[in-house]
Amino acid sequence: MSSKDKIAIKNADLVINSIVDLIEIEDIENIALYKTEFLGYGGNFPSLEIIIPDKGNVVFGNVDYKExxxxxxxxxxxxxEIEKFLVDNDGTKRCNH
Structure with a gap:
């Protein structure tokens, strides 16, 4: 594993741990959090995908833990506020931004 891969994994862990902490602190309910392997985006920071059931999803790339x-x-x-960025869960709607 390259040093760049190790940095990316460390940053992904920081992001996921920060979101877990936020969920606990803010007592956010009805949320599922998944950590997956590389999805084809470059950079030292992971992508964050927010999925709103029955509405769609949006991916933010190269996101550090603060973002x-x-x-x-x-x-x-x-x-x-996020609905204008959503792509339908079946992928048929295009972003309109």
């Missing part, structure tokens, strides 16, 4: 916490706080408490 991840801000995105989760902003969009999971008020999903109406």
């Amino acid at each position: 991840a916490v801000k995105l989760v706080k902003k969009y999971l408490k008020n999903t109406s």
Whole structure:
């Protein structure tokens, strides 16, 4: 494993742990959190995908742990703000931005 891969894994762990902490602190309910392997995006930081059931999903790329916490706080408490970025869960709707 290259040093770049090790850095990316460390950063992904920071992101996931920060979101877990936020979920516990903010007592956010009805949320599922998944950590997956590399999805084909480059960079030293992971991608964060937010999926709103029955509405769609959006992927934010190259997100550090501070940005991840801000995105989760902003969009999971008020999903109406993210709806303009969503792509339908079946992939048929294109982003309109």
